Amino acid sequence: xxxxxxxxxxxxxxxxxxxxxxxxxxxxxxxxxxxxxxxxxxxxxxxxxxxxxxxxxxxxxxxxxxxxxxxxxxxxxxxxxxxxxxxxxxxxxxxxxxxxxxxxxxxxxxxxxxxxxxxxxxxxxxxxxxxxxxxxxxxxxxxxxxxxxxxxxxxxxxxxxxxxxxxxxxxxxxxxxxxxxxxxxxxxxxxxxxxxxxxxxxxxxxxxx
DNA sequence: ATGTCGATTTGCT
DNA sequence: GCAAATCGACATA
Numbered sequence: 001x002x003x004x005x006x007x008x009x010x011x012x013x014x015x016x017x018x019x020x021x022x023x024x025x026x027x028x029x030x031x032x033x034x035x036x037x038x039x040x041x042x043x044x045x046x047x048x049x050x051x052x053x054x055x056x057x058x059x060x061x062x063x064x065x066x067x068x069x070x071x072x073x074x075x076x077x078x079x080x081x082x083x084x085x086x087x088x089x090x091x092x093x094x095x096x097x098x099x100x101x102x103x104x105x106x107x108x109x110x111x112x113x114x115x116x117x118x119x120x121x122x123x124x125x126x127x128x129x130x131x132x133x134x135x136x137x138x139x140x141x142x143x144x145x146x147x148x149x150x151x152x153x154x155x156x157x158x159x160x161x162x163x164x165x166x167x168x169x170x171x172x173x174x175x176x177x178x179x180x181x182x183x184x185x186x187x188x189x190x191x192x193x194x195x196x197x198x199x200x201x202x203x204x205x206x207x208x209x
Numbered sequence: 210a211t212g213t214c215g216a217t218t219t220g221c222t
Numbered sequence: 223g224c225a226a227a228t229c230g231a232c233a234t235a
Contacts, residue, residue, distance in 0.1 A: 049216075085230070086227065133218070
């Protein structure tokens with residue numbers, strides 16, 4: 001018995017509305033098999049980045065550089081890059097080939113392989129910080145730049161499954177993205193999606209007075 | 210060749 | 223709550 005029939009198919013990733021995909025990814029299950037270790041978690045927080053018009057996106061105005069080239073792949077590939085010289089950030093490329101959109105996976109609710117996550121995260125005790133924040137998710141799942149451009153459809157090392165976890169619309173909150181103040185008015189786009197009241201999501205931005 | 214900066218995390222105050 | 227850590231990507235020259 002394989003889980004092939006649960007793996008999200010190309011047509012899920014290759015839609016044109018990246019915000020809609022980011023929202024739909026809430027409640028799906030991220031799985032990795034790296035170094036012989038399998039870990040799984042429910043995606044509880046995402047952010048959408050759109051290549052054409054979004055200043056916060058590396059591929060803004062479809063700018064091609066060695067780094068952004070990954071985002072021009074067809075939807076269903078991994079885009080992994082180093083941030084602040086320290087953290088690996090894992091994104092899922094969406095839309096068709098040459099339409100450079102991506103969804104950043106920001107937080108995951110651990111399901112299995114928790115001991116492996118804990119070791120990779122060098123944590124003495126499991127806490128809410130295990131998979132909270134994009135750098136932590138990547139570390140817990142053994143994702144690094146070696147997995148940049150890897151295919152999420154074939155389910156070799158990294159993929160996302162639909163296990164029919166039911167999420168109602170009112171459980172999902174849409175808010176502004178984190179750390180993109182430099183993107184001017186695009187920073188105001190409500191393209192961060194998270195499960196309300198979920199223990200594992202990263203901090204909700206303070207309402208400004 | 211060089212300077213700036215970042216889709217963050219952590220520990221210490 | 224704040225600031226250090228750390229380095230590749232990118233722009234400029």
